[in-house]
Amino acid sequence: MVNSLVWEELPNRSRYTDDWLRLFVELQPPEHPDPDGLAVALDGIEYLIAEMGRHLNNGLSEKGSLQALHDASGQLLNANRGFALIQQQEDVTSERYASWRNSVQQLIAKIIGLSYGAVVASKQ
Numbered sequence: 001m002v003n004s005l006v007w008e009e010l011p012n013r014s015r016y017t018d019d020w021l022r023l024f025v026e027l028q029p030p031e032h033p034d035p036d037g038l039a040v041a042l043d044g045i046e047y048l049i050a051e052m053g054r055h056l057n058n059g060l061s062e063k064g065s066l067q068a069l070h071d072a073s074g075q076l077l078n079a080n081r082g083f084a085l086i087q088q089q090e091d092v093t094s095e096r097y098a099s100w101r102n103s104v105q106q107l108i109a110k111i112i113g114l115s116y117g118a119v120v121a122s123k124q
Contacts, residue, residue, distance in 0.1 A: 005115060006066060020115055024108050032053040033097040040084045045077045066081075069114045076107040 001023070003014030027041050054068040082101040086092055 002048060002055065005069070006055050021112060024111050024115070027104070029037070029097075029104055029110060030103040031101075033092060033094070037087050037092075040087070042077065042079045042080055042084060045073060045080065049073050051078060064113055068118065069111060072107055072110045072114060076111065079103045079107065 001018050001020040003010050004013050006021060007013070010016065019028055024043075029038065036075055049070060052073065056066055056070060079100060083096075086100075
């Protein structure tokens with residue numbers, strides 16, 4: 001999916017970019033916490049960050065928008081790690097949940113905006 005953001009000639013590129021955007025939409029936390037806990041995305045985001053880093057390191061893509069996307073994804077990962085730790089310690093309060101959810105929503109909106117911008121910019 002990361003390749004779809006940086007490789008214009010990728011076969012079926014639009015399908016992968018749609019999957020990329022859908023992934024982040026689906027990472028939106030629900031309005032209310034689940035009393036049994038919530039699965040928090042960590043490994044998948046970590047993998048995407050590593051793939052973006054690979055593209056940044058090989059210099060095959062424009063670094064500006066991909067670097068911003070990489071940074072925002074790293075912030076999302078850190079927010080999720082923090083909340084996962086709070087859940088592990090069984091210390092979730094409505095305030096902590098709301099704070100984490102708000103942060104995640106803002107980061108996901110930023111990631112989607114950066115992703116959409118990268119795809120549209122490459123089509124021009």
